[in-house]
Amino acid sequence: MPTTKTKTKPKLATLALMAICCEALDDKKALDLKILDVRGVSTVTDYLIIASGNSQPHLKALRGSVERALKNAKAHIIGAESGEASGWQVVDAFDFMVHLFTPEMRENYRLEQLWKDATIIEPADLKPA
Structure with missing residues (x-):
C-alpha cells in the first residue's frame, strides 16, 4: 500500500534557505517567481521554486546566483543540471x-499545472515577520 506524505510544519531552516534562493533570483531579475508546497503530493521533494529567465545566459546567471547563495549559507546542493541549451536548469537542495x-x-513543461494540487506560497511569506 503506497504511503503519502502528510503536511507538517515546514522546517525553519528550509524556509530560510528558500528565502535566500528567492532573494538571489530576485537580485538577478528572475521572472514569474512561484513557490509550490508539494508536500503530500510528491515523494521527490517538499517544495518547488519555479522562475523564468529571458535567455540561456540569463538562466545561467540565475542558476549561478542560487548556487552561490546556497554555498554561502553552507547548504548542501545535491545536484544541479545545467542543460546549457535545453531552456531548463535545476538546482536540487533536497528539501x-x-x-x-x-x-x-x-x-x-507546465510544472504548475502538473503540480496543480500543490499549495502556492508567496515569496514574501518566507521572510520573517
Missing part, C-alpha cells in the same frame, strides 16, 4: 528544488 526555465520551456 526543495529550483527549476529555471525560458518562458517557452516553462509553457511547454
Whole structure:
C-alpha cells in the first residue's frame, strides 16, 4: 500500500534557505517567481521554486546566483543540471528544488499545472515577520 506524505510544519531552516534562493533570483531579475508546497503530493521533494529567465545566459546567471547563495549559507546542493541549451536548469537542495526555465520551456513543461494540487506560497511569506 503506497504511503503519502502528510503536511507538517515546514522546517525553519528550509524556509530560510528558500528565502535566500528567492532573494538571489530576485537580485538577478528572475521572472514569474512561484513557490509550490508539494508536500503530500510528491515523494521527490517538499517544495518547488519555479522562475523564468529571458535567455540561456540569463538562466545561467540565475542558476549561478542560487548556487552561490546556497554555498554561502553552507547548504548542501545535491545536484544541479545545467542543460546549457535545453531552456531548463535545476538546482536540487533536497528539501526543495529550483527549476529555471525560458518562458517557452516553462509553457511547454507546465510544472504548475502538473503540480496543480500543490499549495502556492508567496515569496514574501518566507521572510520573517
